[in-house]
Amino acid sequence: MSDFHELIKSFPKTRDYVRDFFVYGFKTRNDFKEKSPRTYDNERRRLESWLAPYVRKDYAPGGSSISLAIDSSLLDTNPLFRVWKTKSFTDNDIVLHFLILDLLQDGRPRTLEEITDSLLTQYEALFDIQTVRRKCNAYEKEGLLVKTKSGKTVLFSLDNSLARWLGSNRQVLDACSFFQMAGHFGIIGNELSQQFDHENRSFRVKHSFFVHTLEDEILLELLNAMNQHKAVRMDLRSSRHGTVSTAECVPLQIFISTKSGRRFLCGYLRRSRRFSCFRLDALKHVALLETAEDYGPLLDKLTQNRPSLWGVSFQGGGGRRLESLSMTLQVIEPGEGYIVDRLKREGRGGSVTKVGEHVYRYETHAFDCNEMLPWVRTFTGRILSLECSSKLVEQRFYRDLETMYRIYDI
Amino acid sequence: MELFSEIYSCYYQVLRHLLSGQSALTIQDIRSRICREGFEESLLSIIPKIEDGTWNLFQKDGGLYLSRLRTDFLTPLSALEKSYLKALLSDPRMGLFLEPEQLKDLRHMLSAVPPLWRPEQFYYYDRFSDGDPYQDERYRHCFQILLQAQKNRQYVDIDYISPNGNRLHHQYVPARLEYSVKNDKFRLLALNPGKNGRMKLELLNLSRIQSVRPLEKILSSCMDLNALIRNSYYNEPVTLHIVNRRNALERAMLHFANYEKNTAKIDEDTYKCLIYYNQSMETELLIEVLSFGPMLTVMGNKRFLRSLKARLRRQRALSMPVISS
Numbered sequence: 212m213s214d215f216h217e218l219i220k221s222f223p224k225t226r227d228y229v230r231d232f233f234v235y236g237f238k239t240r241n242d243f244k245e246k247s248p249r250t251y252d253n254e255r256r257r258l259e260s261w262l263a264p265y266v267r268k269d270y271a272p273g274g275s276s277i278s279l280a281i282d283s284s285l286l287d288t289n290p291l292f293r294v295w296k297t298k299s300f301t302d303n304d305i306v307l308h309f310l311i312l313d314l315l316q317d318g319r320p321r322t323l324e325e326i327t328d329s330l331l332t333q334y335e336a337l338f339d340i341q342t343v344r345r346k347c348n349a350y351e352k353e354g355l356l357v358k359t360k361s362g363k364t365v366l367f368s369l370d371n372s373l374a375r376w377l378g379s380n381r382q383v384l385d386a387c388s389f390f391q392m393a394g395h396f397g398i399i400g401n402e403l404s405q406q407f408d409h410e411n412r413s414f415r416v417k418h419s420f421f422v423h424t425l426e427d428e429i430l431l432e433l434l435n436a437m438n439q440h441k442a443v444r445m446d447l448r449s450s451r452h453g454t455v456s457t458a459e460c461v462p463l464q465i466f467i468s469t470k471s472g473r474r475f476l477c478g479y480l481r482r483s484r485r486f487s488c489f490r491l492d493a494l495k496h497v498a499l500l501e502t503a504e505d506y507g508p509l510l511d512k513l514t515q516n517r518p519s520l521w522g523v524s525f526q527g528g529g530g531r532r533l534e535s536l537s538m539t540l541q542v543i544e545p546g547e548g549y550i551v552d553r554l555k556r557e558g559r560g561g562s563v564t565k566v567g568e569h570v571y572r573y574e575t576h577a578f579d580c581n582e583m584l585p586w587v588r589t590f591t592g593r594i595l596s597l598e599c600s601s602k603l604v605e606q607r608f609y610r611d612l613e614t615m616y617r618i619y620d621i
Numbered sequence: 622m623e624l625f626s627e628i629y630s631c632y633y634q635v636l637r638h639l640l641s642g643q644s645a646l647t648i649q650d651i652r653s654r655i656c657r658e659g660f661e662e663s664l665l666s667i668i669p670k671i672e673d674g675t676w677n678l679f680q681k682d683g684g685l686y687l688s689r690l691r692t693d694f695l696t697p698l699s700a701l702e703k704s705y706l707k708a709l710l711s712d713p714r715m716g717l718f719l720e721p722e723q724l725k726d727l728r729h730m731l732s733a734v735p736p737l738w739r740p741e742q743f744y745y746y747d748r749f750s751d752g753d754p755y756q757d758e759r760y761r762h763c764f765q766i767l768l769q770a771q772k773n774r775q776y777v778d779i780d781y782i783s784p785n786g787n788r789l790h791h792q793y794v795p796a797r798l799e800y801s802v803k804n805d806k807f808r809l810l811a812l813n814p815g816k817n818g819r820m821k822l823e824l825l826n827l828s829r830i831q832s833v834r835p836l837e838k839i840l841s842s843c844m845d846l847n848a849l850i851r852n853s854y855y856n857e858p859v860t861l862h863i864v865n866r867r868n869a870l871e872r873a874m875l876h877f878a879n880y881e882k883n884t885a886k887i888d889e890d891t892y893k894c895l896i897y898y899n900q901s902m903e904t905e906l907l908i909e910v911l912s913f914g915p916m917l918t919v920m921g922n923k924r925f926l927r928s929l930k931a932r933l934r935r936q937r938a939l940s941m942p943v944i945s946s
Contacts, residue, residue, distance in 0.1 A: 263660070267883075296629055296631035298625050309678055310689070317692075334677075372730070374698055378695070380719075383718065396737060415810065420878055464743070468745075585913070593936075594939065616937060619930050
């Protein structure tokens, strides 16, 4: 174990492990067949170190398994944010971080020579100018330092006006506390809060999928491509079969399900001239390609198509362009009026009509009505009939119901 | 702009706290801080670097360590953090936290910064359509009073219209503001001091609160909210058997990721999953389980199984046509 390090260089490998432990919290050492036992042991030790308060150990006949006991209704933060705080660094990195930023706190621009000299005279820290230059340039790129030129002289300075403003307007930190749990890139909100020693003790979030944070590096790349109107090449790994493939598309929008916890990239595939969605957790790598000159028109086309989407499928099984679905429900009013509210609130634009005493009909069109079945099933106990232009959908619904009657001996 | 960068590292965070203190530290002080804020094994990595001076950030004076930093150290915001804040400015919920003047100032300071994302780049396709009115002045006013009272453990007087239309008037202590991504709504987790002196946890929809008034009374003791929530769980969790077909296992694991659960493999393609829940989650959990159809089988508890069977019986009684295979 002498080569064990708590911190890591790159994120992707660990992302898979954390995800497997979090989502499939029952895997034992034997279930990780793709990796060597030593890799498994090291990753497991790291995970236990980072997430110690949340790790649960269970002993089963197939071996012991660890999982993450993360119940969002009991937590004020996302424990998986800790995984983002594990990047390794060199001794020079950490020393220069504190000394350069401390030196420049007064806001006065300095040359590299001045910075290097001051590190020695004021902090007794000897660094060569190249090392200091590399760090200053890296920090300028990260936005921590400002680089200006005075004639031929390059100057570095630090602008802390925003940080000071945040320190005296702490309501922004309340917002960060909230958005770290409820919004995109919660990890950044969490880092900002931490930077100002502000902890969330006010907000809880329901239907927030903590595991999403693990996809944020990929999401950042995709947004970068979207902002530049660039096409992308993506390496994908199927969660079902484990197979690896490549796809190219013009990335247009991120689709999110608040129920299933899945996030997708919706993109346009030039080769097949259609839209398609890719799960973010299946994307392993994203590379930017050429600019899509027709980005605006493609986005307009997607907006036109979106009302006919139920979820993320642009094509049903029946080969028709649009499928129709009609569900008739028994609703005993006034006590069950909330069912009508649900149809309107959750029905994504479908029509809701009272067709008789205590009978309502919900009707809609969608590219793929098969995607609607999980929602339709939530009305079990009230469905008088279900009709769909795709007979496969109808059959699946009724057959599943018959199976359930058998399972529960109804 | 790197999301995975050492500048956000846990070690940097711990060191910042150690270095920002004005007084000299003993090695025991340093150890305690690392144990509190670092990872479980961070002590083994950080202490030797400080002791042998590799991280030359402290002046040693006998057994004491003095920070070499000379200023009130403030870490500047990174480009990524600025870009994040700029994106938040487009969110209508920001108005719940900041006054219009503050929003204006922040917008001005970030005028040259591109937002990390724009709202239209994201699409929640199954979010309910009747979200809370974040820009409504009364709603905003209630939110701010409740947030302040929550921080101060202050009692508030709430006038509320319940979902069945009854007007209620009670004193509560706000415990948390809970947001549902699916419903796009806030609820107040409120402590209701019962007549017997025991606090009861109640849920109030923010949009149903008609008025809220802060009182002078402060809750003197600190309530363990999680203990209250845990106590509300039924003794017996729901036990599900998941047959891993049509990707049901992976779907179920993600779908129920929000719940406290425990999963184990019981044979080649069947898994057992225990889900802990309380009365307020019961209906939602039931329809979530129903949405999976026969891919999930409820084995218990009796109460949950009874509710599920009642729905199926009612369904069967509605004379559905049967499609032969």
